[in-house]
Amino acid sequence: MRLVVARCSVDYVGRLTAHLPLATRLLMIKADGSVLVHSDGGSYKPLNWMSPPCRLVEEPGRWVVENKAGEQLLITLDEVLSDQQHDLGVDPGLTKDGVEAHLQVLLAEHVATLGEGWSLVRREYPTPIGPVDLMCRDGRGGSVAVEIKRRGEIDGVEQLTRYLELLNRDPLLAPVTGVFAAQQIKPQARTLAEDRGIRCVVLDYDELRGRESDAFRLF
Amino acid sequence: MRLVVARCSVDYVGRLTAHLPLATRLLMIKADGSVLVHSDGGSYKPLNWMSPPCRLVEEPGRWVVENKAGEQLLITLDEVLSDQQHDLGVDPGLTKDGVEAHLQVLLAEHVATLGEGWSLVRREYPTPIGPVDLMCRDGRGGSVAVEIKRRGEIDGVEQLTRYLELLNRDPLLAPVTGVFAAQQIKPQARTLAEDRGIRCVVLDYDELRGRESDAFRLF
DNA sequence: TTGTTGATTTCGCAA
DNA sequence: TTGCGAAGTCAACAA
Numbered sequence: 001m002r003l004v005v006a007r008c009s010v011d012y013v014g015r016l017t018a019h020l021p022l023a024t025r026l027l028m029i030k031a032d033g034s035v036l037v038h039s040d041g042g043s044y045k046p047l048n049w050m051s052p053p054c055r056l057v058e059e060p061g062r063w064v065v066e067n068k069a070g071e072q073l074l075i076t077l078d079e080v081l082s083d084q085q086h087d088l089g090v091d092p093g094l095t096k097d098g099v100e101a102h103l104q105v106l107l108a109e110h111v112a113t114l115g116e117g118w119s120l121v122r123r124e125y126p127t128p129i130g131p132v133d134l135m136c137r138d139g140r141g142g143s144v145a146v147e148i149k150r151r152g153e154i155d156g157v158e159q160l161t162r163y164l165e166l167l168n169r170d171p172l173l174a175p176v177t178g179v180f181a182a183q184q185i186k187p188q189a190r191t192l193a194e195d196r197g198i199r200c201v202v203l204d205y206d207e208l209r210g211r212e213s214d215a216f217r218l219f
Numbered sequence: 220m221r222l223v224v225a226r227c228s229v230d231y232v233g234r235l236t237a238h239l240p241l242a243t244r245l246l247m248i249k250a251d252g253s254v255l256v257h258s259d260g261g262s263y264k265p266l267n268w269m270s271p272p273c274r275l276v277e278e279p280g281r282w283v284v285e286n287k288a289g290e291q292l293l294i295t296l297d298e299v300l301s302d303q304q305h306d307l308g309v310d311p312g313l314t315k316d317g318v319e320a321h322l323q324v325l326l327a328e329h330v331a332t333l334g335e336g337w338s339l340v341r342r343e344y345p346t347p348i349g350p351v352d353l354m355c356r357d358g359r360g361g362s363v364a365v366e367i368k369r370r371g372e373i374d375g376v377e378q379l380t381r382y383l384e385l386l387n388r389d390p391l392l393a394p395v396t397g398v399f400a401a402q403q404i405k406p407q408a409r410t411l412a413e414d415r416g417i418r419c420v421v422l423d424y425d426e427l428r429g430r431e432s433d434a435f436r437l438f
Numbered sequence: 439t440t441g442t443t444g445a446t447t448t449c450g451c452a453a
Numbered sequence: 454t455t456g457c458g459a460a461g462t463c464a465a466c467a468a
Contacts, residue, residue: 001245001259003222005305015461017316024307026220026247031259039310040220040250043448044268047313051262051463071461086224086301088243091258094266097236100444130442150444153457158377159443186456188348234446262463268446290446319459320451349457369459378458407441 002029005082010037010048014071020047022078027063029056031088035065035073048073100150104133106208107148107181111136113208114146114179114201132163136179143167143176152182152200157193164198221248224301229256229267233290239266241297246282248275250307254284254292267292319369323352325427326367326400330355332427333365333398333420351382355398362386362395371401371419376412383417 004027010020020037025047028036032052039047054067065073104123111118117139125135125145134146145167147160160178167176178198180189183205190200223246229239239256244266247255251271258266273286284292323342330337336358344354344364353365364386366379379397386395397417399408402424409419 001257003245005220005307012461018461019314021311023310024305025310026222026305026307028245028257030261034260034262036263038220038247040307041253041271041310042249043253043270044255044263044265045448045462046263047310049263049461051461052260082303082305084301084303086243086245088224088245088259091242091244091260091266092240095238096446099235099446155374155443188457231446237446264445264447264463270446270448315461405441 001031001088002085003027003082004029004080006080007078008037009076009078011074011076012048012050012072013074014067014069018048024081027075033065035063035075037073037075100148103150103183103203103205103208104148106205107146107203108134110208113203114144114181115139118144127163127166129162129166130159132167138177143173144179145176146179146181148203149180149182150184152180152185152189152193154186154189154192156180156182157189157196157198160193160198161196220250220307221304222246222301223248223299225299226297227256228295228297230293230295231267231269231291232293233286233288237267243300246294252284254282254294256294319367322369322402322422322424322427323367325424326365326422327353329427332422333363333400334358337363346382346385348381348385349378351386357396362392363398364395365398365400367422368399368401369403371399371404371408371412373405373408373411375399375401376408376415376417379412379417380415 012018026038034052036046037048050065050073063075121135125132133148149156181201231237245257253271255265256267269284269292282294340354343350352367355363368375400420
């Protein structure tokens with residue numbers, strides 16, 4: 001990785017046109033040729049960048065970074081304040097926990113959270129327009145499609161609605177009711193869901209994880 | 220901005236739990252206290268980070284970055300290979316062109332692109348569930364709601380459908396037809412739209428911009 | 439290769 | 454401040 005601190009102006013021409021006037025910035029050139037232009041603030045997103053695969057051509061006082069699609073990042077260097085190279089090697093990468101997939105696994109193991117006598121038919125129940133997160137049977141044996149989101153927004157309700165419309169065409173399955181389960185449900189999503197007869201359930205991740213621990217403690 | 224190259228391991232505990240095993244990485248500490256952990260590859264997104272506002276506490280061999288919500292980024296330093304500080308100053312920032320807002324302005328000024336005798340009623344026509352991008356009248360005086368996207372996907376069709384359903388409840392306005400206008404319309408979105416009687420129009424940004432230039436040339 | 443969905447999304451605008 | 458939609462979204466995963 002090469003780190004250059006320089007007074008520069010930057011122009012991007014590609015999916016849009018963007019210009020950065022002259023200022024001092026950090027230019028990060030990664031081993032794969034990608035370039036990031038960072039200022040001293042903002043979030044993790046660079047002011048401007050070129051994603052790999054791309055190639056950097058260095059001319060005196062000017063860098064041209066171009067990718068296959070013809071998008072260009074032009075960096076005009078006014079003054080280079082620092083230029084250093086480091087060999088970082090390949091990164092072993094990140095391990096995560098706590099995302100939607102985990103929520104799905106947890107709720108699948110504890111469908112009783114949704115109601116007494118509920119049982120799981122299957123996780124990732126296949127339909128022609130995509131898998132339903134959970135297919136369950138409620139206490140009276142009725143089919144229930146459950147859509148799980150970390151944050152419940154209108155899109156999720158629309159998605160579940162499409163599943164329900166399709167599933168209810170199957171006479172062997174119908175009637176299929178719907179449950180929209182999320183850690184947080186936005187008011188507009190809740191209104192739309194309930195207007196369509198879909199039940200909303202707010203999930204408590206820590207509580208589900210707690211039940212998980214309890215289950216382990218039995219052994 | 221402070222740039223540290225170090226062999227380190229990183230743990231994030233917050234909205235999720237994530238771990239980075241020992242490796243050589245770039246640690247970028249911005250003036251606002253935010254920290255970015257970059258490897259020599261991947262995209263512009265860091266492997267791990269803490270967004271501002273947050274504060275960094277330096278202990279021997281260990282950095283603790285914490286924000287108000289109690290999310291923590293723990294960096295365990297094994298060996299510091301480089302540590303340098305640069306004064307970048309405040310960045311003047313980015314100017315953009317070519318986004319959806321501009322498309323909306325351009326099409327509003329050239330609704331005739333959509334059909335002969337068409338006129339604009341108003342841009343950002345308000346409804347209880349959000350503003351319709353353009354409300355127009357077609358050559359025969361019929362109301363038309365236009366949804367504009369850069370890339371037309373299913374979400375946009377759903378959105379327009381909700382608007383149309385609502386607008387058609389108003390007897391003074393009904394019947395309201397729909398136009399889904401985008402620079403690019405995905406096949407699935409087109410199928411869904413046309414199935415619902417919504418007309419699809421592919422916009423040519425350069426052509427609209429050209430008409431704009433033509434208009435200026437008249438003066 | 440293409441499409442779909444999630445994201446510690448981030449970012450910008452408007453109410 | 455909050456909420457919502459767009460993003461040069463990116464990235465992972467399935468078809």
